[in-house]
Amino acid sequence: MNINDNLIKHIPVNELFLDPMNPRLGELGGKTITQQQIISLIIENFGIDDLLSSMAFNGYFDAEPLVCQEKNGQLFVIEGNRRLVTSLILSGDPRAEEYAKNFKYFIKLHRDQGSRNVSELPVVIFPENEDPGKISAYLGIRHIVSTKDWDSYAKARWIHETIINKKISIKDISTMTGDKSGTIKSLLSGYNFMTQLEQERKFKRDNTVRKGRGSNVSYPFSWVYTLFNYPTARNYLELNFFDENEQPNPRPIPQEKLDDAVFVVDAMFGNSETGQSALLGDSRELPRFAEALGNPEKVYFLKQGESLKDVTNLTTDINTRLENIFFECIKLLQEGSNRIIIDKDKISDTTIIESERKIKNVNEVLRMINKQFTELKIENSDGLEL
Known part of the structure; x- marks a missing residue:
């Protein structure tokens, strides 16, 4: 969609409505949500401080028109809801009056700068009977592949609703957004x-x-x-x-x-x-979780409530696991030694006294492991054919 001056109209903000079905609202949106609730959601979940700072000082830039669609005689903003919320606050619209106290700094800045225009905004209007494909193409390019990005759930919801409600195929959506990676x-x-x-x-x-x-x-x-x-x-x-x-x-x-x-x-x-509890520590474990789902033994332990980290350790080859354990122990003990050197003046007497018992326990475990390896060595030697 190419926007030119002939398509742009200047509309008072009190005639513009926030879109309750805005994909950005995701699970929080819906037809029954009020304008005040949308304002609250946008402020709390997406923030408008960046826009408030710019628009309070400069006013609204005509180069960034809002995009609306007429529905039942009213103009709903389908592109630019954050900018509209900002304009509602700075212009003193009744829908945003309860937020005025939270943003009084920006409201004062706007007034000090001469109250540059935020009350009559440039708008591109799609009629109610507009081709759904044209609107979807515009929003898709705007938010799926451009810098004005929605988060992943908002994108997914938009894709779903575009396919279901506007009868546009997944292939066409991929084509119009230039998606070649799936x-x-x-x-x-x-x-x-x-x-x-x-x-x-x-x-x-x-x-x-x-x-x-x-x-x-x-x-x-x-x-x-x-x-x-x-x-x-x-x-x-x-x-x-x-x-x-x-x-x-x-x-x-x-x-x-x-x-x-x-x-x-x-x-x-x-x-x-x-x-x-969640069995994964963070998103970096997703590849290992996917791999675990292909291993019945790992799935069994996960279903018993073991964490992915513990399951990985339980099912790792014994030789590899022992090597990793030794490396981890050496690394941690070396860190302890280095910290003692660096922070020796900060170490309390209690820590020194209590460490004696802990060091003794570490030595006992090491002696036990050494004894086990010695016995294995003897067993293996006895089994050799002469």
């Missing part, structure tokens, strides 16, 4: 996976221990689609994200694999209802 399909796959679990009442957002941020505060959505980029994870759950015609499958989890899917999600995010 990101669009990956995002949609993760979205459909989690949506099915919710619809099957197998997953409750409020029960997660590890929380997300942005448009999805319930869990880090990026973990989901990242995990399923690994074939071992997809194969473990026998997932079928697309049919032979590349049409997305809204229910990619086979019924017989739903409980295993719950296990995978709980392992990543924990479950406060069952008292289960």
Whole structure:
């Protein structure tokens, strides 16, 4: 979509409405949400301080028009909701009056700069009957591949709604956004996976221990689609994200694999209802988790509640594990020695006294390991043929 001066109109802010279905709002948005609630969500989850500072000093730049669509005789902003919230605050719109005290510095700055225009904004208006493809193409390019980025869950939700409500194919979305790496399909796959679990009442957002941020505060959505980029994870759950015609499958989890899917999600995010902690420490463990899902022994231990780190240690070859243990011990003991040299004046008498017992225990364990290796050496020598 090319924007030119003939398309731009200047509209008073009191005639512009925040979009309750803005993908940026993610799980928090919806048709029943009020304008005041949208303002609160945008301020609390996405922040507007950067815009407040710029617009309080400079006013609104005509070079960045808002994009609206007419719906039931009202103009809803489908591109530029953060900028509209900022304008509502600086212009004293009643919808934002309860936030005035929080941003009085910027309001004063705006007034001191001569109250440069924030009350009548440049707007590009799509009519209510506009071709959905044209709007989707504009928003897709704007937020999927440009610097005005949505977070991953907002992108996934937009892709899903564009396919379902606007009848645009996954192939066309990938083409119009220039996606050649499969990101669009990956995002949609993760979205459909989690949506099915919710619809099957197998997953409750409020029960997660590890929380997300942005448009999805319930869990880090990026973990989901990242995990399923690994074939071992997809194969473990026998997932079928697309049919032979590349049409997305809204229910990619086979019924017989739903409980295993719950296990995978709980392992990543924990479950406060069952008292289960997350079995992964952070997102860097996702590749190892995907690999573990292809190993029945590791899956068994994970299902017993062992952390991924402990499972990795339990199932690592004994020779490799022993080598790693020795390296870790040497590294930690060397660190202790170095710290004693550097911070010797800070070490308390209590620490010195208590360390005697601990050093004795370390020596006893080392003597035990040495004895075990000595006995193994003798056993192996006795078994040699002469």
